[in-house]
Every structure is written in C-alpha cells, then in structure tokens.
Amino acid sequence: MDTRENHQLQSEKLDQLPALLRETGIDCWLVWVRETVQSSDPVLPLILGADLVWPSALLFTADGERIAIVGTYDAAVVPAELYSRVIPYTEGIAGALRIELDRIAPRAIGINESRSDVAADGLTSGMKALLVDMLAPTPYASRLTSAERLVGGLRGRKSPFEQARIRDAVRITEQIFDELDAFLSVGQTEIEIQEFVHRRMSELGVGFAWQAASNPAVDAGPNKPFGHGGPSDNRTKRGHLLHFDFGVQSGGYSSDIQRMYYFGPPDEIPAEAKRAFETVRDAIQLAARALRPGVRGRDVDAVARGHVVECGYPPFAHALGHQIGRYAHDGGTLLGPAWERYGDSPNGLVEAGNVFTLELHVPTTGYGQVSLEEDVVVTGAGCESLSHPQRVLRCIAA
Amino acid sequence: MDTRENHQLQSEKLDQLPALLRETGIDCWLVWVRETVQSSDPVLPLILGADLVWPSALLFTADGERIAIVGTYDAAVVPAELYSRVIPYTEGIAGALRIELDRIAPRAIGINESRSDVAADGLTSGMKALLVDMLAPTPYASRLTSAERLVGGLRGRKSPFEQARIRDAVRITEQIFDELDAFLSVGQTEIEIQEFVHRRMSELGVGFAWQAASNPAVDAGPNKPFGHGGPSDNRTKRGHLLHFDFGVQSGGYSSDIQRMYYFGPPDEIPAEAKRAFETVRDAIQLAARALRPGVRGRDVDAVARGHVVECGYPPFAHALGHQIGRYAHDGGTLLGPAWERYGDSPNGLVEAGNVFTLELHVPTTGYGQVSLEEDVVVTGAGCESLSHPQRVLRCIAA
Numbered sequence: 190m191d192t193r194e195n196h197q198l199q200s201e202k203l204d205q206l207p208a209l210l211r212e213t214g215i216d217c218w219l220v221w222v223r224e225t226v227q228s229s230d231p232v233l234p235l236i237l238g239a240d241l242v243w244p245s246a247l248l249f250t251a252d253g254e255r256i257a258i259v260g261t262y263d264a265a266v267v268p269a270e271l272y273s274r275v276i277p278y279t280e281g282i283a284g285a286l287r288i289e290l291d292r293i294a295p296r297a298i299g300i301n302e303s304r305s306d307v308a309a310d311g312l313t314s315g316m317k318a319l320l321v322d323m324l325a326p327t328p329y330a331s332r333l334t335s336a337e338r339l340v341g342g343l344r345g346r347k348s349p350f351e352q353a354r355i356r357d358a359v360r361i362t363e364q365i366f367d368e369l370d371a372f373l374s375v376g377q378t379e380i381e382i383q384e385f386v387h388r389r390m391s392e393l394g395v396g397f398a399w400q401a402a403s404n405p406a407v408d409a410g411p412n413k414p415f416g417h418g419g420p421s422d423n424r425t426k427r428g429h430l431l432h433f434d435f436g437v438q439s440g441g442y443s444s445d446i447q448r449m450y451y452f453g454p455p456d457e458i459p460a461e462a463k464r465a466f467e468t469v470r471d472a473i474q475l476a477a478r479a480l481r482p483g484v485r486g487r488d489v490d491a492v493a494r495g496h497v498v499e500c501g502y503p504p505f506a507h508a509l510g511h512q513i514g515r516y517a518h519d520g521g522t523l524l525g526p527a528w529e530r531y532g533d534s535p536n537g538l539v540e541a542g543n544v545f546t547l548e549l550h551v552p553t554t555g556y557g558q559v560s561l562e563e564d565v566v567v568t569g570a571g572c573e574s575l576s577h578p579q580r581v582l583r584c585i586a587a
Numbered sequence: 588m589d590t591r592e593n594h595q596l597q598s599e600k601l602d603q604l605p606a607l608l609r610e611t612g613i614d615c616w617l618v619w620v621r622e623t624v625q626s627s628d629p630v631l632p633l634i635l636g637a638d639l640v641w642p643s644a645l646l647f648t649a650d651g652e653r654i655a656i657v658g659t660y661d662a663a664v665v666p667a668e669l670y671s672r673v674i675p676y677t678e679g680i681a682g683a684l685r686i687e688l689d690r691i692a693p694r695a696i697g698i699n700e701s702r703s704d705v706a707a708d709g710l711t712s713g714m715k716a717l718l719v720d721m722l723a724p725t726p727y728a729s730r731l732t733s734a735e736r737l738v739g740g741l742r743g744r745k746s747p748f749e750q751a752r753i754r755d756a757v758r759i760t761e762q763i764f765d766e767l768d769a770f771l772s773v774g775q776t777e778i779e780i781q782e783f784v785h786r787r788m789s790e791l792g793v794g795f796a797w798q799a800a801s802n803p804a805v806d807a808g809p810n811k812p813f814g815h816g817g818p819s820d821n822r823t824k825r826g827h828l829l830h831f832d833f834g835v836q837s838g839g840y841s842s843d844i845q846r847m848y849y850f851g852p853p854d855e856i857p858a859e860a861k862r863a864f865e866t867v868r869d870a871i872q873l874a875a876r877a878l879r880p881g882v883r884g885r886d887v888d889a890v891a892r893g894h895v896v897e898c899g900y901p902p903f904a905h906a907l908g909h910q911i912g913r914y915a916h917d918g919g920t921l922l923g924p925a926w927e928r929y930g931d932s933p934n935g936l937v938e939a940g941n942v943f944t945l946e947l948h949v950p951t952t953g954y955g956q957v958s959l960e961e962d963v964v965v966t967g968a969g970c971e972s973l974s975h976p977q978r979v980l981r982c983i984a985a
Contacts, residue, residue, distance in 0.1 A: 224705040226797055227914045231625050240798050242916065244928055260928070261904065265817070266801070279904050281927030302712040304720070307622040310713035314700040315733075317712040319930070322702070335713075399624055400638050403664070419663075506659065506677050516625045518640065529679025530642055530658070532717070 194350075194440075195238035199271055201348035202235040203255060210251040213339045216295035220247040221312055221320055230301055230311025232340055234441070234515065239266040244282050244319070250293055258285045283323040290329050298329060299336030305532030308520025309340035341521040345512055346542035352566060354442035355513065355544055358395070359564050359575045362437050362444040365389050366583075375427050375452050375587045379407040379420030382431075390437060398436030398443035398517040405435035411557040427452050427587035430462060430556045436517045445517045445546050446576050447562035452587040465502075465551050465559040466582055472496040473547045473563055473578065476509055476524070480539060480547075480565065480572040487535035489524040493549055502551040508535070510545040513564060519544075543567040544575070592748075592838075593636035597669055599746035600633040601653060608649040611737045614693035618645040619710060619718055628699055628709025630738055632839070632913060637664040642680050642717070648691055656683045681721040688727050696727060697734030703930030706918025707738035739919040743910055744940035750964060752840035753911065753942055756793070757962050757973045760835050760842040763787050764981075773825050773850050773985045777805040777818030780829075788835060796834030796841035796915040803833030809955040825850050825985035828860060828954045834915045843915045843944050844974050845960035850985040863900070863949045863957040864980050870894040871945045871961055871976065874907055874922070878937060878945075878963065878970040885933035887922045891947055900949040906933070908943040911962060917942075941965040942973070 210218060222230050223244040236247065243260030256274045257267045264277040278285050290298070302317065303309035312320075324330035347355065365386060372385050386405050390397070397404045407420040410429040425431055429452055436445035449466060451458050476493040490509040498504055508525025511518050522537025524545055539545075545567070550560030564575040608616060620628050621642040634645065641658025654672045655665045662675040676683050688696070700715065701707035710718075722728035745753065763784060770783050784803050788795070795802050805818040808827040823829055827850055834843035847864060849856050874891040888907040896902055906923025909916050920935025922943055937943075943965065948958030962973040 224914075224916055224918075227629050227916065227918070228705050228709065239800070278928075283927060300712075302716070304713045304717045306713075307626050307711075310711045311626065312712045313705075313708045314698075314710045314712045314715040315702045315704075315708035318700070319702045402637070516622075518622050518625065520622075520625070529681060530676075 192238070196268060196271065198348070198350045199236055199238055199268075201350050202343060203271060205343055205346060205348070206249050207251050207253050209339045209342045210249065212342070213299070213336070215297050215299035215334065215336060215339055216251060217290070217293050217297075218249040218299040218336055218339060220301060221245070221316055223316065228313065231308045231516075231520070232301060232311055232344065235343060237267065237271070241266070244316075246282060246286050248289060248293070250295075254293075256289060258282055258289065286323065287327055290324075290327065295329070296332060297334050298332050299339050300333050301340060302335050303337040303340070305534040306337055306341060306520045307518075308344050309335070309337040341537065342540065344514060344519060345521040346540055347514060347544055347566070348542075351442060351514060352542070352544070354440040355444065355564070355566075356575055358398070358437050358439040358442050358444035359446070361393055361395055361439055362435060362446050363577060365393075365435070366433070366446070366448055369433075369450075370583060370585070373425065373431070373450060373585045375425050375585075377425050378422045379409050380422060382407045382425075383420045386435065396438040398438045398445055405433045408432040408557060411553070411555055413557065425452055428457075428459075430553075430559065430582075432558060432560055434560070434562065436513075441515055443513050443515065443517045443519075444564060444576075445513050445562060446564060447548055447560050448579055449559055449561060449582055450585055451582040452585050454586070455581070455584045458582055458584070459556065461553050462556045462559065462582070465553045468497060468500045468502060468551055469549055469559050469561045470579065472549055473561060476547050477563070477565055477572055477574065480524070480545065480567060481570060482539055482541045482567060484539050485535070486522045486524045486537050486539060487527055489539070490526055490535065493547070494526065497549065497551055505549045505551070509549055510547045513544050513546060539567055541567050541569055545572075594666060594668065596746070596748050597634055597636055599748050600741060601669060603741055603744060603746070604647050605649050605651050607737045607740045608647065610740070611697070611734070613695050613697035613732065613734060613737055614649060615688070615691050615695075616647040616697040616734055616737060618699060619643070619714055621714065626711060629706045629913075629918070630699060630709055630742065633741060635665065635669070639664070642714075644680060644684050644687075646687060646691070648693075652691075654687060656680055656687065684721060685725055688722075688725065693727070694730060695732050696730050697737050698731050699738060700733050701735040701738070703932040704735055704739060704918045705916075706742050707733070707735040739935065740938065742912060742917060743919040744938055745912060745942055745964070746940075749840060749912060750940070750942070752838040753842065753962070753964075754973055756796070756835050756837040756840050756842035757844070759791055759793055759837055760833060760844050761975060763791075763833070764831070764844070764846050767831075767848075768981060768983070771823065771829070771848060771983045773823050773983070775823050776820045777807050778820060780805045780823075781818045784833065794836040796836045796843055803831045806830040806955060809951070809953055811955065823850055826855075826857075828951075828957065828980075830956060830958055832958070832960065834911075839913060841911050841913065841915045841917075842962060842974075843911050843960060844962060845946055845958050846977055847957055847959060847980055848983055849980040850983050852984070853979070853982045856980055856982070857954065859951050860954045860957065860980070863951045866895060866898045866900060866949055867947055867957050867959045868977065870947055871959060874945050875961070875963055875970055875972065878922075878943065878965060879968060880937055880939045880965060882937050883933070884920045884922045884935050884937060885925055887937070888924055888933065891945070892924065895947065895949055903947045903949070907947055908945045911942050911944060937965055939965050939967055943970075
C-alpha cells in the first residue's frame with residue numbers, strides 16, 4: 190500500500206474509535222509500544238502506518254482526541270492528518286504520559302491485553318510492567334482494563350477499504366484455483382503443484398496469507414497427516430482426492446479457501462467420497478444460514494458440528510471459522526467450540542462487517558480427508574459469501 | 588534463507604543454550620507463543636524457523652532437552668533434527684505442560700519478560716496471564732522469572748553463521764556508499780538520492796534494516812529536523828553537508844552505517860564542519876578502544892560523550908551504540924546513558940560476539956548535523972571494525 194491508501198485505511202479505522210470507546214465503557218485507549226520493527230502490536234497498522242522506535246503512547250478518547258507521545262526522532266513519522274496532537278520527548282516518556290492522563294482523567298484505561306485474542310494482546314508483559322511502574326504514583330495504574338472488546342470491534346468491523354481488499358484477495362485465489370483445473374494431472378507431486386501456485390502468485394504480485402511452506406497446503410490421497418505441514422512427494426493418482434488450503438495476501442489483506450479435487454470422471458466418484466463431500470458442503474451452508482449479527486460464535490460452530498455428527502462422522506478437531514483480514518487468522522470472535530485453547534473467543538457475538546471463514550473436514554477410509562473452506566462477510570441480516578462456494582468435487586480427467 | 592541455512596542458524600543458537608541456562612541460574616526456559624504470524628516472539632527465528640498457530644510451549648533445560656508442546660496441526664513444522672521431543676495436543680495445552688514441568692521440576696522457569704529489552708520481551712501480557720492461570724494449581728506459577736539475561740546472551744553472542752551474515756550486510760552497504768560517490772551531484776533532492784539507493788538495493792537483492800521510508804535517511808544541508816523521518820525535496824548544494832543513515836538486511840541480518848559527504852573540494856571544507864566531523868570521528872574511535880568484554884555499556888557511552896562535551900559540543904540525545912543482528916536495533920546491552928527510557932540496558936556487560944553500532948552526532952550552525960556510525964564486533968580482547976571507519980568527509984565535486 191502506498192501512503193495515501195494507508196491513510197485512507199487508518200482514517201476509516203480511527204473514525205470507528207469514538208463509538209467503540211463508548212460501547213465498551215473505555216474512556217481512554219492506550220496503545221503502548223516500542224521498537225515496533227522488532228515487536229509490533231498487531232493493531233498498529235490500523236491506527237498508524239509507520240514504525241516507532243522509542244517507547245510510545247498512543248492515546249484515544251471517546252471525544253475523538255488522538256494523541257501520540259513519541260521520542261523526538263519518531264515525531265516526524267506520525268501523520269499530522271491522522272493525529273490531533275504529537276508530543277515529543279527525549280529522556281523519558283513518564284512525565285508527558287502522566288500529564289496527559291491527568292488532563293483526560295479517565296476512569297477506565299483500555300490496554301491491549303487479552304487471554305483469548307492474539308489480535309487484542311499486543312502489549313508485552315515487560316511493557317505492561319513498565320507502564321504499571323510509571324503509573325504507580327498516580328490513580329491510573331488501578332484503572333487499567335482489557336481493551337479486548339474494543340480491539341475486537343475495531344479489527345472485526347471491516348471498513349469499506351478493508352472489505353474491498355479482502356474481495357480482491359478472494360478473487361485472485363479463485364482465479365488460481367481455476368487455473369489449477371487446467372494444470373492438474375495424475376502423477377504430479379504435491380511439491381510440483383505447490384511450485385505452480387507459488388509461480389502464479391509471484392506473477393500476479395500477491396503475497397502469502399500464511400507461511401509459504403504450507404501455503405497452499407496440498408494433500409494428495411489418503412496417506413498424509415493432515416495439518417499445517419508442507420507438501421511432500423506424494424503423487425496425484427486416478428481415483429484419489431486432492432485437497433488444497435490456500436490464501437493470498439493482496440493490498441495487505443488475506444483470503445483463506447479450501448478446495449477438493451477428484452482424479453477421474455464425475456460418475457466414478459466413490460459413494461464414500463461423494464457422501465463426505467456433501468456432508469462438509471451442507472454443514473458449511475447450514476452454518477452460513479445461522480451466521481448473523483448478534484449470534485454467539487459457538488452457536489454457529491454448533492450448527493455445522495451437529496450436522497457432521499448427525500451424518501455419522503466424528504466432530505472436526507478445530508473451530509468452524511475464524512475471522513480473516515490483515516491475517517488469515519485475524520483474531521476476535523471465533524466460530525468455535527468452548528475448548529480451553531480458544532479461551533473466551535467462542536463466546537463473542539458476531540457483528541456486521543466481520544469476515545469469517547467457514548471450514549471443516551470429515552475423514553474417509555480410503556481417499557483422504559474431505560475439507561472445504563469458504564469466506565463470508567456478515568451483513569445487516571445474515572451473511573454474504575465472498576468466495577463461490579464449492580458445490581461439487583472438481584474432477585480432473587485421469 | 589533456505590531451510591538448510593535456517594537449521595544451521597538454529598542449531599548454532601540452540602547449542603548455546605545449556606551454558607546460558609547454567610550461567611543465568613534458569614533450570615528451564617519457556618518460550619510461550621501463539622499465532623506467531625500475527626504476533627511473534629523476537630527470539631523465535633533463532634530457535635524455530637517456522638510459525639506456530641495454537642498456543643505452544645517450547646521448553647529448554649540445562650541438560651540440553653528441547654521440547655515442543657504444540658497443537659496437532661503444528662507438530663509437522665517442528666524440525667525433528669532440532670527438537671528432542673514434540674508433544675502434540677488437541678483441546679488444550681495445560682495438561683501436557685504441567686506434566687512436563689512436573690518431570691523437569693525446575694526451581695526457576697525463565698520467561699520472555701523484560702522492562703528494558705524488547706528482544707527479551709516477546710511474551711505478551713495476555714499470554715502471561717494465561718500461563719499464570721494454567722500454573723495456578725502447581726508450584727510453578729511462583730517460579731517464573733525474567734529470562735532477560737539468557738535471551739540477551741543468546742541474541743547478543745553472534746554465532747559464526749550470524750557474524751558472516753552481518754559482514755555480508757556491511758559489505759553491500761559500503762558498496763552502495765561507494766556507488767553514491769559517483770552518483771551524487773549538486774542540485775539533487777533527498778528523495779531522488781533515496782530512490783537511487785532503493786533501486787540499487789533491489790538490484791542487489793537486499794532488504795531494509797528498518798522501514799524503507801527513512802532508509803536511508805538522507806539529510807541535505809542545515810534546514811532539516813534530524814531523526815527517523817523520511818527524505819524531503821531539500822536539494823544538495825555547494826558548500827553544504829549531506830548525511831546518510833543506511834542499513835540493509837541480507838540473509839536475515841542487518842547493517843546500520845552513517846556517512847557524511849561535503850559538496851565542494853576538500854580544501855574548501857569550512858573549519859566548523861571539519862572540526863565537527865573530526866570530533867565525531869575521534870569520539871567513535873575513543874569509544875572503540877574502550878569496548879571490550881566485561882565493560883558496562885554505559886561506561887563505553889561515557890567515553891564518547893565525554894569527548895564530545897570536552898570539545899565544547901552538547902551531548903548527543905541518544906545512546907552511543909545498540910546491538911545489530913536480525914534487526915538494526917537488536918536489543919540486549921546498550922552502549923547508552925542511564926536514562927529512564929533505556930531502562931536497565933546500559934548497565935549490561937559487553938560480551939564477546941556482540942555486534943554494536945558506534946554512532947553520534949554534533950550540531951554545526953550553518954551546515955547541518957554531523958553524524959557518523961560504524962559497526963563493530965566485540966572480540967576476546969577488544970573490538971574489530973566491520974565497517975571501514977570514515978576518516979575524512981567524502982567530497983563531491985561541485
């Protein structure tokens with residue numbers, strides 16, 4: 190993104206803040222970072238398209254104030270059109286920070302600490318300790334509170350700029366899947382297939398939504414551990430399935446789509462593979478019909494999970510859907526079961542503007558896992574699919 | 588870096604761990620991360636060349652055990668040649684983590700929390716809270732301690748692989764400075780000059796040691812705020828100075844060098860500019876002679892600072908030197924004054940294998956800031972310059 194595009198994004202996101210501060214009862218949101226090239230807060234690109242070196246405090250109030258207290262050498266990177274005030278310091282930030290907090294006199298100061306949401310957990314533990322030390326002589330140390338809901342809302346309610354970028358990423362991903370229809374044949378290794386996709390990504394000028402080694406994941410046939418590992422020299426084979434999990438990053442935003450291929454004519458698809466495919470496809474569509482603003486994440490997961498189990502399959506060992514945005518796993522409310530590792534994220538409420546994946550798999554005995562993933566945006570009343578949902582197995586002549 | 592190079596780096600760094608654990612009195616070092624594509628621990632690339640999705644615990648003991656407890660889908664990305672054991676989990680990590688800690692029975696568990704060192708502060712505050720919750724029923728929650736010195740040593744004692752990469756980065760940076768001798772002329776804007784450097788970096792296949800917008804910083808003449816801001820349409824002018832702050836990233840490692848040019852013949856350099864240049868140059872060389880294993884960072888800073896003040900200039904408003912490595916600001920012991928914003932880092936002891944910048948500036952009244960920066964590696968007895976120290980102003984015919 191160039192600077193102008195960057196500022197459009199940040200301007201849209203910063204405009205969302207006053208309402209989010211009021212909704213979450215936070216009087217002042219404090220983003221507290223240093224050396225962000227090495228250790229950034231995931232929220233920073235939404236509110237400042239630059240890196241900061243010295244300890245820096247970005248303060249936002251429900252009145253719309255946007256204050257940056259930064260080292261003298263960093264002052265020039267804070268855009269004047271986005272921030273109402275830039276306060277530079279040289280030896281230490283504590284004095285200026287205390288003065289600003291005294292002026293704002295917040296009862297609740299939101300900080301980026303979250304057990305459940307990586308995207309709302311950008312404050313490091315040492316920086317938190319430093320902040321508590323600095324505020325020890327003031328009433329404010331005891332007023333620090335998690336800004337998890339605020340950050341979840343800011344990140345999750347995709348602005349027009351963000352939705353357009355995600356649509357671009359989905360479009361390019363689907364274009365490459367269409368090209369794979371022509372490229373694929375029996376006897377190719379997973380590695381060869383991944384190399385084709387990487388070459389096309391490079392030619393189309395897009396990046397990776399997650400690490401290149403497992404993007405796309407390419408799983409040919411039944412003899413493969415399923416997961417975030419990379420492609421192997423497994424070869425595509427007549428009568429086998431082929432699975433992709435693939436996401437690009439375009440203009441700073443991500444897609445995340447899974448597709449299934451079969452090597453052989455449609456009328457030869459084995460009944461077991463066909464039934465598995467249809468179960469996954471239908472579970473995703475049932476979940477899509479349940480996805481709307483105000484529903485709890487775990488309740489959407491339960492719809493898909495229930496269908497899979499009703500059809501006699503084991504429940505899938507992951508969440509039905511995560512938000513996508515700047516990252517393939519963008520944090521915030523999760524469409525997932527109430528498992529320990531998901532923390533509180535499945536209890537969050539779905540909001541308009543959230544972009545989710547809907548994804549799940551079921552096993553087959555002789556053909557490999559059958560897994561699909563669609564990308565959808567939550568609208569006022571329900572959801573709209575950004576990807577073109579896969580209706581049938583894509584068959585490759587063999 | 589390809590996978591083989593990656594493993595060479597990680598293998599060298601992991602081999603340093605048992606001694607570091609013993610030196611720092613840590614029985615078990617715990618690196619505790621999740622969704623590292625979005626929010627990584629800066630130490631992760633040194634010990635695992637891959638990203639992890641679910642909450643993950645990497646455990647290291649003084650006996651040389653290297654254990655990875657990771658989500659089932661992440662297990663395949665942990666290299667078997669680097670880790671002695673990979674323990675996968677599905678619903679939650681707490682059970683497996685407690686079992687391993689009970690077996691190791693550490694009295695001190697190092698975690699990546701540091702007030703002073705960004706590189707040793709990769710644990711987020713939410714992840715720390717989650718860890719304390721998980722360990723609440725055990726004796727281990729109260730045994731958590733900062734691994735700041737361990738991480739500082741691991742990161743700071745550059746291995747042969749790392750030193751070779753930094754030398755490459757320095758060599759390419761100096762090559763581009765040599766090319767600038769021929770490229771520069773009067774009447775060019777700072778922006779044009781930066782564009783030339785960016786084009787050459789792209790052609791040479793190197794990346795940026797810090798953000799492209801201010802890399803290189805290009806400061807032509809006296810009318811410029813000095814710092815991390817970008818180039819402007821200031822033009823080079825006969826009789827003016829030109830300043831660069833420039834660092835590339837090559838093979839994952841960084842350089843960081845400042846150079847000064849003068850537009851005009853050497854015998855016309857104004858006495859004030861010449862005296863400022865020589866003061867900076869000599870202060871750096873005096874500091875280099877004081878830099879050796881066992882000296883405190885702040886004491887090296889004091890040597891250069893003292894010389895500048897003795898020469899009648901104001902003390903520079905930053906540290907004399909920071910470590911470089913994967914980042915231009917690589918954390919650990921700092922050659923800096925005991926200012927609030929530097930925390931405890933100036934009190935650290937210099938160690939063999941540390942790679943530092945030596946940099947400072949003094950003002951002139953009519954020619955702009957005079958600022959230089961060299962890169963040096965600490966050896967057994969002193970230090971060796973990796974850059975070729977600038978001895979005289981580089982003069983451009985004007």
